[in-house]
Amino acid sequence: MTTNITFQLNGREKTVQAHPMARLLDVLRQDCSLTGTKEGCGEGECGACTVIIDGRAVMSCMVPVCQVHGSKVESIEGLESMGADGQTCLHLIQEAFIKCGGAQCGICTPGMIMAAVAYLRQPESAPGGVAEALEGNLCRCTGYTRIFESVKTAIDRMKTGANQSR
Amino acid sequence: MTPSNPTYQYVGKSVLRNEGRNKVTGRAVYVDDIATPGALYAKTIRSTVACGRIKDIQFGPGIPWDEFTVVDVRDIPHNVVELIKADQPVLCDGVVRHREEPILLIAHPDKGMVENAAREIKITYEVEPAILEIGPGAVQTEYLIVEGDVDAAFASSDIVFEETYQTGSQEHVYIEPNGFIAEWQGDRIVLHGSLQCPYYVVKAVKMCFGIEEKQVEVIQETTGGGFGGKEEFPNVVALHAALLAKKSGKPVRLIYDRQEDMACSTKRHPSVSRVKIGVSRDGVLKALDFDFQIDAGAYVTLSPVVLSRGVLHAGGCYRWPAARIRGRSFTTNSPPYGAFRGFGAPQSLFATECAINAVADRLGMDPAEFRRKNFLHKGDKMPTGQVLDVEPNLDAMLDRVIAMSGWAEKRASMKKGSGRGVGLATILHGTGFTGSGEVYLQSRVALAGRADGKVDILVGSTEIGQGTETIFRQIAAEALRLPMEQVEFHKIRTSAVPNSGPTVASRTCSVVGRLVQRAAEQMFEKLDGKSVAEYVKANGSLRTETQFEPRPGLKWDDATYKGSAYGAYSWMCNVAEVQVDPVTATPKVETIFATVDIGTLINPTLAYGQVEGGVAQAVGWATSEKVTLRDGVMANCQMTNYIIPTSVDAPDIQLEFMPTPDPFGAFGAKGVGEMPMDGPAPAVTAAIGHAINKTISAIPATPEDLIS
Numbered sequence: 001m002t003t004n005i006t007f008q009l010n011g012r013e014k015t016v017q018a019h020p021m022a023r024l025l026d027v028l029r030q031d032c033s034l035t036g037t038k039e040g041c042g043e044g045e046c047g048a049c050t051v052i053i054d055g056r057a058v059m060s061c062m063v064p065v066c067q068v069h070g071s072k073v074e075s076i077e078g079l080e081s082m083g084a085d086g087q088t089c090l091h092l093i094q095e096a097f098i099k100c101g102g103a104q105c106g107i108c109t110p111g112m113i114m115a116a117v118a119y120l121r122q123p124e125s126a127p128g129g130v131a132e133a134l135e136g137n138l139c140r141c142t143g144y145t146r147i148f149e150s151v152k153t154a155i156d157r158m159k160t161g162a163n164q165s166r
Numbered sequence: 167m168t169p170s171n172p173t174y175q176y177v178g179k180s181v182l183r184n185e186g187r188n189k190v191t192g193r194a195v196y197v198d199d200i201a202t203p204g205a206l207y208a209k210t211i212r213s214t215v216a217c218g219r220i221k222d223i224q225f226g227p228g229i230p231w232d233e234f235t236v237v238d239v240r241d242i243p244h245n246v247v248e249l250i251k252a253d254q255p256v257l258c259d260g261v262v263r264h265r266e267e268p269i270l271l272i273a274h275p276d277k278g279m280v281e282n283a284a285r286e287i288k289i290t291y292e293v294e295p296a297i298l299e300i301g302p303g304a305v306q307t308e309y310l311i312v313e314g315d316v317d318a319a320f321a322s323s324d325i326v327f328e329e330t331y332q333t334g335s336q337e338h339v340y341i342e343p344n345g346f347i348a349e350w351q352g353d354r355i356v357l358h359g360s361l362q363c364p365y366y367v368v369k370a371v372k373m374c375f376g377i378e379e380k381q382v383e384v385i386q387e388t389t390g391g392g393f394g395g396k397e398e399f400p401n402v403v404a405l406h407a408a409l410l411a412k413k414s415g416k417p418v419r420l421i422y423d424r425q426e427d428m429a430c431s432t433k434r435h436p437s438v439s440r441v442k443i444g445v446s447r448d449g450v451l452k453a454l455d456f457d458f459q460i461d462a463g464a465y466v467t468l469s470p471v472v473l474s475r476g477v478l479h480a481g482g483c484y485r486w487p488a489a490r491i492r493g494r495s496f497t498t499n500s501p502p503y504g505a506f507r508g509f510g511a512p513q514s515l516f517a518t519e520c521a522i523n524a525v526a527d528r529l530g531m532d533p534a535e536f537r538r539k540n541f542l543h544k545g546d547k548m549p550t551g552q553v554l555d556v557e558p559n560l561d562a563m564l565d566r567v568i569a570m571s572g573w574a575e576k577r578a579s580m581k582k583g584s585g586r587g588v589g590l591a592t593i594l595h596g597t598g599f600t601g602s603g604e605v606y607l608q609s610r611v612a613l614a615g616r617a618d619g620k621v622d623i624l625v626g627s628t629e630i631g632q633g634t635e636t637i638f639r640q641i642a643a644e645a646l647r648l649p650m651e652q653v654e655f656h657k658i659r660t661s662a663v664p665n666s667g668p669t670v671a672s673r674t675c676s677v678v679g680r681l682v683q684r685a686a687e688q689m690f691e692k693l694d695g696k697s698v699a700e701y702v703k704a705n706g707s708l709r710t711e712t713q714f715e716p717r718p719g720l721k722w723d724d725a726t727y728k729g730s731a732y733g734a735y736s737w738m739c740n741v742a743e744v745q746v747d748p749v750t751a752t753p754k755v756e757t758i759f760a761t762v763d764i765g766t767l768i769n770p771t772l773a774y775g776q777v778e779g780g781v782a783q784a785v786g787w788a789t790s791e792k793v794t795l796r797d798g799v800m801a802n803c804q805m806t807n808y809i810i811p812t813s814v815d816a817p818d819i820q821l822e823f824m825p826t827p828d829p830f831g832a833f834g835a836k837g838v839g840e841m842p843m844d845g846p847a848p849a850v851t852a853a854i855g856h857a858i859n860k861t862i863s864a865i866p867a868t869p870e871d872l873i874s
Contacts, residue, residue: 101180142782
């Protein structure tokens, strides 16, 4: 039993034919071939599958795809933008993760970055700051120090006026 | 403060991670990201008892079994997972020795069907009593190290202290579960996997199927964390996938879900250490008697080597005029324990450091001053008889961590039982394989010049997050005097890269890096001023290879367990500052301060990342990570109830590197990755003990444990 579900995926309208209770994670990875979103636990604990749905960071393993009908979904693949020279440009937070050592094995990184992006856009969503904003995203490699530094670096660069339209 | 040699172009620089861009964009391909049209989804059917015999296997009704590929023990050419000892079957041979032991393998094109079918397989057992603790079972491996007249040294001690310490198991919780994709191409098997040691898999597959090494191609995909958990365990996953692929004639995906991974995969060995210390009234250590015991689980896996490293680190960084260290691993009916960052050393060093803190307390001495009196120095003899040939610089490292942490003021102002505390631990960690291990491995690396002027680094040493690709490119470019952009890390496929040994034991940067450095130096000489492209054009090819050579004078005797256990040691002084909630008894590790000697920092950002990550894992092991075994299986095999540190739990980590370069490591580098697992736990328990005025002798020290 499948049905058509339409949502905005990384800025473009997308219609998938899927079981309404299929996990958004599987629809992204299999139907949409967007494998940047990772499965770490499948039970909403690790955050590796975090995407942004209508502005909020959400774990896609816990979302039946029918719930995103009519919503805006953003995955890690939608973060890069096209520069004037035709080359893809990394988002500030992606650059900061590379520069500051925020990614090690990388499996938590896409989800961690999406959670960080949601926080950068709406800092009031986590009054306790970066650590609170990322509490739902587990990293086993870094001890979080360099991840915090990555997010802080991105915030500083946004404040100093680096081009940040997204 | 990060010292670096200003004459180096790349070494000592925080060069950006090689594969960083792929990782932050989601382009990095992990095994589960590979599309495999026409592949079968696989599942492993496991035992539900810890000990017994299989009586009957029933395939239930309502499942189209003819559509399934089912592998049982009869389908296995040689039913052994090849490792140290040939005792572990690929599939259960009728006798069940632990919970979650693999019994059957099933595969089907529809993933949902596989899950449904798995539930309809009913296995009945003749259950036998299981041994699930250290002690009653058979001793699997035993070591004994004796130095000096131990009994006389105790007799002449003013104070003799005795205590028993326990450490719990620990699950790796790499965020990417284990997984393999297997496909036979004619008589050749191709395996894509998440793994640390490609040549372990080659050996296991070769032996199981009775085929030639060249018939096995192991390809490492981007690996989402290992920490030892993907050292030997992937052998089992690879064999299972290969068996199903053989029988079905189709590609097979065997990707574990989190619960299965946590329940069945290897973990840190639980330990019990009985420590007896003799000391003079003025605080000089006289004698050590250390009885180290670990639970090996149902099969040998790597337990003898884990035990060995535990035994070899038990003396810590102290001078013992006399020492007796005995180590035993016990066979039980727990799922086999295996490699985990630190590899036995965190367990024995936990006991050593707790005991040192307790003895200082008994003497009424500051634990820092007590240590200072007893630290190892150049020329001192360790329990194996190894004479330290370099000054460890521990006094300066201790001074610095004490200054950084405000140790003296905090100890004075935080009264015992006040809910706040500080604790100290000072440790060492041997670089690379134990004793003669590196000689036995005979690791090889190669560099190959290409017609386009680039140079490929050919190694089997894997990138698992720690930065192998980046540091090897730095090392090679430095020695070749080439821009880093011209040096590339070759994807690991065993048909293309030599066996540079396993990616374990903190050996990659220092030991394998040294081989890369030498191969690059040889290539530089061979080029003799020509460019790589010119040389390749003129000579057809350009290749240099190096093989491990033991450092001069290093002797180790496996029979007597005497000699130089490790070629080089890294050192670390840790201070933990904690707060314990007076109502809930929840310990919050606020800060870990540490001074760290890993020799030359090839890449400071990566080095910080390694040490910080290890510290966080150690704090988790000490305070929240409890593997609750029920009837021989991990009852809390979910991220919901096995608690690793989150961004809110993780401590602030203040590090300072104080390098003493090792002339035989790559550009002076020593072991990095494992040492930060050793010291934080005893520092944390000392701090908790201070905060609640209680002696902590077992970890994890969860709130429940602290209240009872």
